Amino acid sequence: MRTPHGVSLTYGLLETLGQSIVSGAYDGRGFPTEAELCTQFSASRTVAREAVKMLTAKGLLSARPRQGTKVEPVSRWNLLDPDVTRWLMERPFSNTIYREFTEVRLAIEPVAASLAATRANRKDIQAIRDGLNGMRDNASEHEQALQADIEFHVAILRASGNPFFWQLRELINTALRISISITNKVAGHTASIPAHEAVLLAIEAGDAEGAQLAMQAILRESLDLIGTYQPELA
Amino acid sequence: MRTPHGVSLTYGLLETLGQSIVSGAYDGRGFPTEAELCTQFSASRTVAREAVKMLTAKGLLSARPRQGTKVEPVSRWNLLDPDVTRWLMERPFSNTIYREFTEVRLAIEPVAASLAATRANRKDIQAIRDGLNGMRDNASEHEQALQADIEFHVAILRASGNPFFWQLRELINTALRISISITNKVAGHTASIPAHEAVLLAIEAGDAEGAQLAMQAILRESLDLIGTYQPELA
DNA sequence: TACACAAAATTATAAGATAAATCAGGGCCA
DNA sequence: TGGCCCTGATTTATCTTATAATTTTGTGTA
Numbered sequence: 001m002r003t004p005h006g007v008s009l010t011y012g013l014l015e016t017l018g019q020s021i022v023s024g025a026y027d028g029r030g031f032p033t034e035a036e037l038c039t040q041f042s043a044s045r046t047v048a049r050e051a052v053k054m055l056t057a058k059g060l061l062s063a064r065p066r067q068g069t070k071v072e073p074v075s076r077w078n079l080l081d082p083d084v085t086r087w088l089m090e091r092p093f094s095n096t097i098y099r100e101f102t103e104v105r106l107a108i109e110p111v112a113a114s115l116a117a118t119r120a121n122r123k124d125i126q127a128i129r130d131g132l133n134g135m136r137d138n139a140s141e142h143e144q145a146l147q148a149d150i151e152f153h154v155a156i157l158r159a160s161g162n163p164f165f166w167q168l169r170e171l172i173n174t175a176l177r178i179s180i181s182i183t184n185k186v187a188g189h190t191a192s193i194p195a196h197e198a199v200l201l202a203i204e205a206g207d208a209e210g211a212q213l214a215m216q217a218i219l220r221e222s223l224d225l226i227g228t229y230q231p232e233l234a
Numbered sequence: 235m236r237t238p239h240g241v242s243l244t245y246g247l248l249e250t251l252g253q254s255i256v257s258g259a260y261d262g263r264g265f266p267t268e269a270e271l272c273t274q275f276s277a278s279r280t281v282a283r284e285a286v287k288m289l290t291a292k293g294l295l296s297a298r299p300r301q302g303t304k305v306e307p308v309s310r311w312n313l314l315d316p317d318v319t320r321w322l323m324e325r326p327f328s329n330t331i332y333r334e335f336t337e338v339r340l341a342i343e344p345v346a347a348s349l350a351a352t353r354a355n356r357k358d359i360q361a362i363r364d365g366l367n368g369m370r371d372n373a374s375e376h377e378q379a380l381q382a383d384i385e386f387h388v389a390i391l392r393a394s395g396n397p398f399f400w401q402l403r404e405l406i407n408t409a410l411r412i413s414i415s416i417t418n419k420v421a422g423h424t425a426s427i428p429a430h431e432a433v434l435l436a437i438e439a440g441d442a443e444g445a446q447l448a449m450q451a452i453l454r455e456s457l458d459l460i461g462t463y464q465p466e467l468a
Numbered sequence: 469t470a471c472a473c474a475a476a477a478t479t480a481t482a483a484g485a486t487a488a489a490t491c492a493g494g495g496c497c498a
Numbered sequence: 499t500g501g502c503c504c505t506g507a508t509t510t511a512t513c514t515t516a517t518a519a520t521t522t523t524g525t526g527t528a
Contacts, residue, residue, distance in 0.1 A: 008511070010287075033478065044513045049280075049479090050287045053244070057288035057317075065479040066521040079401045080314040083291075103349065104398045111341035164338045167313045242480070267509065278482045283510090299489040299510040 013041055013051040014083075021060050021071055022087040031061065031069045058084055082170035089174040098182070099226055101175035106219040108168055109153065114212035116159035117203045124159035125204055131155050132196055139193075146180050152196060156215075159203070179222055192218070247275055247285040248317075255294050255305055256321040265295065265303045292318055316404035323408040332416070333460055335409035340453040342402055343387065348446040350393035351437045358393035359438055365389050366430055373427075380414050386430060390449075393437070413456055426452070 020026065032040060037048040052069060055061045059078040063069040078084055088097055116124065134148025153172050157165045195218050202210035254260065266274060271282040286303060289295040293312040297303040312318055322331055350358065368382025387406050391399045429452050436444035 010511080035478085044511095046280075046283075046512055046514090050284060050511095053284045053287050054291035057248075057291035059316075063479060064521080065519065066477055068478060074397060075400065077401075078312070078315055079398050081312055082293075100396050100398055103345065103394075103396050107341045107345035107399075111337065115337065160337075162334050162337050163308060164313050164334055165341075166309065167311075244480080269509085278480095280481055280483090284480095297510060300491060300508055301489090302509060 009043055009047045010050045010054075013037075013043055013047055014054050016041070017051055017055060018058075018060065018083060018087045019090060021055070022084070023091045026071050031071055033068055060084070080168070080171065085171045085174050089178060093178065093181075095226060098175070098178050099223070101171060101178070102219060102223050102226065104168070105172060105175055106216070106223060108165055109156065109172075109219060110212040110215040112157050112160040112162070112165045113199055113203060113215040114208040115162060115165075116156050117206050117208040117211040119161045120159040120203055124155065125200075127155035128152060128159065128200055128203065132193070132200055135196065136193055142180070146176065149180075149196075150176050156199070156203070179225075182225065192221070195221070243277055243281045244284045244288075247271075247277055247281055248288050250275070251285055251289060252292075252294065252317060252321045253324060255289070256318070257325045260305050265305055267302055294318070314402070314405065319405045319408050323412060327412065327415075329460060332409070332412050333457070335405060335412070336453060336457050336460065338402070339406060339409055340450070340457060342399055343390065343406075343453060344446040344449040346391050346394040346396070346399045347433055347437060347449040348442040349396060349399075350390050351440050351442040351445040353395045354393040354437055358389065359434075361389035362386060362393065362434055362437065366427070366434055369430065370427055376414070380410065383414075383430075384410050390433070390437070413459075416460065426455070429455070 034045060034048055034052070037043065037052070038045055041048070043051075052061055052063060056063065058081050059072055059076045061069055062072050079088075116128075120128075131148050131150075131152025131154075134151060135145055138144035138148060150173055153176065154169045157169055157172065160166070195214065198214040199211055199218070202214050268279060268282055268286070271277065271286070272279055275282070277285075286295055286297060290297065292315050293306055293310045295303055296306050313322075350362075354362075365382050365384075365386025365388075368385060369379055372378035372382060384407055387410065388403045391403055391406065394400070429448065432448040433445055433452070436442075436448050
């Protein structure tokens with residue numbers, strides 16, 4: 001689950017309900033009443049109540065006396081909440097959500113790279129380099145290469161020195177895992193080492209503009225791939 | 235407060251505690267125990283518990299038996315949560331936070347503008363235009379001009395068609411309100427109408443690249459202003 | 469028709485009891 | 499001495515039962 005120290009009833013119910021809501025399980029019908037939650041999940045009122053309150057805090061639900069609890073429209077969800085992005089990923093794959101994820105990355109990561117070029121210290125750069133090396137050394141081991149890829153991108157977010165960017169690490173994590181599952185299907189395609197290396201070199205050189213462009217190139221390619229994988233209907 | 239339908243004890247306590255935590259009120263000392271919260275705020279355990287659970291959902295707190303409840307390090311806060319950004323704004327002003335806000339805008343808004351250039355429909359464009367006109371017509375009325383400025387930027391987020399961008403409206407709102415209070419102090423400086431018009435024109439023309447650059451120009455100027463206002467120490 | 473009022477349903481709040489987790493200390497054994 | 503286990507204490511977690519507050523819906527009356 002997600003708690004730092006094992007699972008609890010409340011956090012378990014939070015996960016279950018969060019996933020269900022995000023998957024649209026309550027779209028037509030109304031959300032269960034407090035009493036119904038208790039019987040359906042054989043939980044106490046406290047547990048049901050606190051799970052609902054946490055989902056409310058994440059913008060997924062709202063409750064008022066007599067009217068009951070209802071699922072909020074997507075426009076009110078805290079989409080950038082780490083839990084919410086995870087639930088979004090865990091539901092059946094959708095091209096649309098992946099494109100939207102990648103558009104966010106296309107906005108954030110190039111700017112993060114350019115800031116990193118100005119601000120990164122020795123340790124930050126080493127972390128980025130470790131990610132790149134991990135991608136190189138494990139090119140054949142998919143899971144490890146993916147892990148290194150994630151480390152590379154997250155290290156740049158951290159090197160930007162802006163905690164808001166660092167905040168998006170969970171989304172990057174999510175998006176990259178989806179990305180890999182697609183690019184593998186497309187053409188045995190793997191993350192381009194040279195493109196990633198270009199980002200690192202620009203950051204080391206303090207070349208903000210170059211780092212931004214190099215990162216843009218990586219993400220534009222990602223965005224193109226999704227188009228070729230399965231044309232959007234929308 | 236923040237509830238859709240009036241205030242409640244739980245939401246009131248949520249606000250109070252959220253603001254206190256963000257302001258660093260519990261930085262040295264430990265967070266009050268459940269029982270202490272009840273007595274300090276004369277609330278029932280249910281209320282205290284649910285407020286704490288909501289703050290936990292926003293990443294500000296964590297709780298475990300015997301150890302008590304503690305404030306999480308900033309790196310775990312859900313900084314992009316609308317409530318959290320609002321609390322951040324409401325605390326005494328900090329140059330750092332404003333710069334960080336603006337860096338996020340510098341990442342998001344130009345890309346949003348470029349997407350809007352491709353996707354915006356008639357209604358979206360009208361909303362953007364309304365914002366621009368509002369800025370023009372109310373140039374002397376500060377509050378109304380600010381409101382129009384916000385509408386302009388938020389309309390572009392919506393026109394991007396990406397709900398994740400739209401999600402950042404609260405942060406934009408917050409950042410712009412801070413921005414105005416600074417730019418007014420600097421030199422009677424007001425938001426540049428021509429710069430905003432350039433964005434609109436590019437979007438209408440379907441010029442993604444141009445829209446991106448025009449929006450970048452607006453935000454780079456904002457970022458420069460903060461530097462001139464009061465040099466960062468850090 | 470319009471207004472006031474009563475009834476019902478559901479969340480909000482309160483309060484007490486028990487369970488679970490974990491930290492600190494002490495005692496026991498090698 | 500050093501390590502291990504047990505016990506106790508503390509704090510959150512969970513369960514339970516009441517009561518209050520809110521708001522919709524209907525109902526009756528002028």
